[in-house]
Amino acid sequence: MKKREKISEAVIKRLPIYYHCLKWLENDGITRVSSNIISGMLNVTASQVRQDFSNFGEFGQQGYGYDVAFLKNQIAAILGLDKRYNVIVIGAGRIGEALASYKGFKNEGFDFIAAFDIDTKGRDMIGDVPLYHYDKLEEFAKDNRIDIAVIAIPAESCKEVAAFIKKLDIKSIWNFAPVFLYMGEDIAVENINMSESLFMLVYKANNLIKEK
Amino acid sequence: MKKREKISEAVIKRLPIYYHCLKWLENDGITRVSSNIISGMLNVTASQVRQDFSNFGEFGQQGYGYDVAFLKNQIAAILGLDKRYNVIVIGAGRIGEALASYKGFKNEGFDFIAAFDIDTKGRDMIGDVPLYHYDKLEEFAKDNRIDIAVIAIPAESCKEVAAFIKKLDIKSIWNFAPVFLYMGEDIAVENINMSESLFMLVYKANNLIKEK
DNA sequence: TAGATTGTTAATCGATTAACAATC
DNA sequence: TAGATTGTTAATCGATTAACAATC
Structure with missing residues (x-):
């Protein structure tokens, strides 16, 4: 991997998209791909694909293209998906529950190791994940490596909890x-801001016809 | 509202952010705001704020700034938040359930009127929202105005369901x-793509120290 | 070899920022 | 009036696209 300067947000946003695309190709048994084919699959130009990759190294071969498995692994490594991550969920409401119970994350390298809430409602597990009172978080953080904290609580206490996470x-x-x-x-x-996304959707829908 | 040409994605993405900011100011009893103050509250420049607004009209006054309530309403109207929308949820799994049960949407003008699943698991409601078998969707769509369909099902059947929604x-x-x-x-x-967001998070975390 | 496709440089396009006249 | 702040024009910055030599 080439020494990287300052990679723009725009490029980084596209990396997970390339990654998914390559996984999909790999699952389909396709071993070789060109920037042109990727361009056709995604909403990007072939030029952009090559430009993006060249920020991180030379992953292709002239006249051949890219080896799917190799390129996928390179991008995974750039993103940091070659490691595993310990995740906790703060807030065992419906969103927290949905996230903690979702089985798909494990495949991607994310281990949900605990959930916390100020009111456990008598439960001690959500899905396969142990649920503790929020009071236990500090102690838990001493005994366990936590890479990622998911905040799934109401807006009011978000900043406060975030500050505590930083302290930990x-x-x-x-x-x-x-x-x-x-x-x-x-x-x-x-930030996963659902209401912003919903507002954007409404704007788009209201401006469908006018646009050309 | 000024006749709009082609507004860029970048601008539209900021509208919900301005909207939230103005709602927050209004709740705080603040009636007047300048582009400079908005700039301080959000991650935008004052110049950008004025540039963005001027795409849609002249909402301010020289020497004074913007009237919070007026500006908020203008932006709401641009986004289409001055109307109400009927929403259905397809997929009554954990995500679908979380969305259908969330009370906050009603305040913003979104009425969740039904949910559908190929397996209702004996339930006929989720939260306050009636749950029907997916087979009933076509009939339901004939009898009810549906503005927005939420897809909360596994990846496999997504495209198929989306095509059916289009047909309706x-x-x-x-x-x-x-x-x-x-x-x-x-x-x-x-698209709310959680795994893309999670991958971006991991990239950011892995590149925190290197950046400067 | 001839054809294909990369990686990179240069050209274009678009978005952000700066500056300022207009004016409340 | 004097001070403040808009809306807009011009300048800058950055990202995307086009072009092409290098080379497998």
Whole structure:
């Protein structure tokens, strides 16, 4: 992997898309692909595909294209998907429950090791994941490596919980609370903002016909 | 509202953010705001704020700024949030259940009127929303106006269900299946792709220290 | 070899930022 | 009026696309 300068957000956003595309090709038994074919499968130009990849190294061969399995692994490595991650969920409401119970994450390298809530409602598990009172989080964090904390609680307490997560020295927050969370330089945050997405959908639908 | 040419995605993506910001100001009893203050609250420049708004009209006053309530309503109207929408959920698994049960949408103008699944598991409601067998969808669509269909099913059947939704003449799809759905010009789609978001998070976390 | 396709440089396009006249 | 802040034009910055030499 080439030494990377500063890769733009736009490029990074496309990496998971390439990754999925390559996984799909691999599942189909296809071993070889060109930037042109990728361009046809996704909403990108062939030029963009080559430009994007060349940020990280030279993964292809002139006259041949790219080896699907090799390229997939390279992109996985760039994204950090060659490692496993320990994940906890804060908030055992419906969203927290859905996330903790979803079986698909394990395949991708994400192990959901615990869930926490201020009210466990008598449950001690959600799906296969042990559920603890939120009070136990600090102790749990001492005894376990936690890579990612999922926030799945109402907006009100989101910032407070995020600050606590930072204090526990967890480096990544996946935020489902309807709040745009910005935590500064030394902690990674991704916000899933459903209502923003829903509003965008409505805008798009209302402007379908007008656009040409 | 000014006659709009072609507004860029980048601008549209910021509208829901402005909207939330203004709602927040309004709740706080603040009646007046400048582009400079908005810039301070969000991750945008004052210039960008004014540039964005001016795509749709002249909402401010020199020397004064913007009236919060007025601006909020203008943006709501641009997004189409001045109307109500009928929503159905396809898939009564954990995600579908979480969405159908979430009370917050009603406030924003979204009425969840029904859910459908190929296996209702003996339930006839999820939350306050009636649950029907998927077979009943076509009939239901004849008797009811459906503005938005939420897809909350596994990846495999997503495209098929999406095609059926299109056939029913529903104009918007909010897709939670882990598939990038592209449906062409005459139907609006928003994809909530959780695994892409999770991958981005991992990339960000792995590149925190290196960046500067 | 001839054909195909990469990686990269240069050209274009679009979005963001800066600046400022207009004006409340 | 003087100060503040808009809406807009021009300048800058960055990302996308096109083109092509290198080479498998």
